[in-house]
Amino acid sequence: MRDRIARLLATAGTGDFLGARFDAGLAWVHFPEGLGGLGAPRELQQLVDRELAHTPQPNIGRQAIGLGMAAPTILAFGTPEQQKRFLRPLYTGEEIWCQLFSEPGAGSDLATLATRAVRDGDEWIVDGQKVWTSGAHHARWAILVARTDPDVPKHRGLTYFACDMHAPGVEVRPLRQITGEAEFNEVFLTGVRLGDDLRLGEIGDGWRVAQTTLMNERVAIGGTPGRQGGGMIGIVAGTWRDQPALRTPELHQRLLKLWVEAEVTRLSAVRLREQLAAGQPGPEGSGMKLSFAKLNQELTGLDLELRRDLGYDDWSFRRSDEVDMLGRGPGYRYLRAKGNSIEGGTSEILRTIIAERVLGLPSEPRADKDVPWKDLPR
Structure with a gap:
């Protein structure tokens, strides 16, 4: 090597x-x-x-979805032609990817999504709306889940595609965030034609393909090992050292507690990466992402508290090319971290996954499990 x-x-x-x-x-x-x-x-x-x-x-800020989610999905379910076509420009950054999953009426319960894909010869005609799409404004391709059979239960009528973001009928609109930026978008798909050669996996098997994407997404967000004392805990510790007047026993105790949690999370990420050597990620990635969200929110909160004399008044509207949690000011980090417990699966959903698939607790009642999607109330 x-x-x-x-x-x-x-x-x-x-x-x-x-x-x-x-x-x-x-x-x-x-x-x-x-x-x-x-x-x-x-x-x-x-x-x-x-x-x-x-x-x-690779530019992780711009290429995170392509590298962490699209690439492993294309490897697992793509045809040899799709793998040859997409993986190299995805890695080099020549083609940026986004993720067309969530919808206004299908967020935590993604399987209820309503975007339709109707077969027309060798093409599919896609109509619907997606939301909270990071980086759609500079994406060349998207990973897309759409409903192809409304007559079967919600998990069984989905199909997975690579969507051409330059195709006629794709409209991207910015969503302004509390930080004053617009890294997210809503995407409208109106009569978008996609060739069947852009389908990943079998027709109706989109939920299984999407699970590969989602499990890899959670690992990408929460399972990247860092160095000891690096990342957000390093920034907070540096603030502590620079503000001797604020070194109260209570704040000292909070910093020590968060340092321990940061180190446990870091070592757990190392262990998770070692487990990945044996295959695809499992529910452990959900635990890592849940831990990351809670820890990052607490750290950014403490950092802002230690810098209590520094306000946040930058509300200018900008189009953000990438997420930069560490290279920005404390106000931005604090506000941006609020999204950590939503993106990549809400913390509530991840706790359910951990309870059922890791701890073996009884599943929550699901009255709509065997009901055709078209008969579900919306």
Whole structure:
């Protein structure tokens, strides 16, 4: 592996380094050869990332959905042609992806979504509305779940597509956030035609495909290991050191408690990444995402409290290219963290997943489980 890394560093130019890295099989080493990987054990990715830490990297802020959600889904359910077509430009950042899942009437209960896809020969005609779509304003492609059979129960009538965001009938409108930015959007799909070659998985099997996306999404949000004392806990500790007048016993105790929680979360993320070497993520990712949301909200709150003399008055309307939790001011971080317990699955839903799939508790009653979607009240 080190020989391959050395050859890449010796031969690749800076202009298309990410493309060269993909072609060398060092993008995701556990992916198959020719698709950015080598078919190698997943744990070797840590070695690769460490050796290439000072080279050009994917823009995580802009490419998070493509890298963390679309790529593993395309690998698991895409045809060889789809994998060849999408994975390389996804990794290099030439094509940005967004996620067309949530709808105004289908958020936590995603399976009730109403966006329709009707077959027309070798194409599908898509009509509906999606909401809270991060980065749709600069996305080239989207992962889309639509209803293709309203006559069966809600989980069984869904189909999964790659949606061309430049296709006629796709309209993106900004949603302004409490931070004054618009990283989210609502997306209207009116008579959008998608070829059947853009379908991922079988017709009617979209819920199973979407579960792969959602499990990887939760790992991407909450399961990325950091260094000890890094990230938000490092920022809060730095604020503490810079504000000696605020070092009360009560605040000191809160900081110590959060430091311990941050370290437990970091080590749990390391363990989760090791488990991923054996296959696709399971419900453990939901626990990590739940822990991340709670911890980040508490840390940003304490940081703002320690800087109580610093207000937040930047309410200018901007189009945000990426989420930047660490590189922005304390007011932005505090406000943006409020969304952590909603995005990627609400904390309430994640607790239900943990209760049922990890702890083995009885499932919640689901009266609509076997009712055709068209008969559900809306």
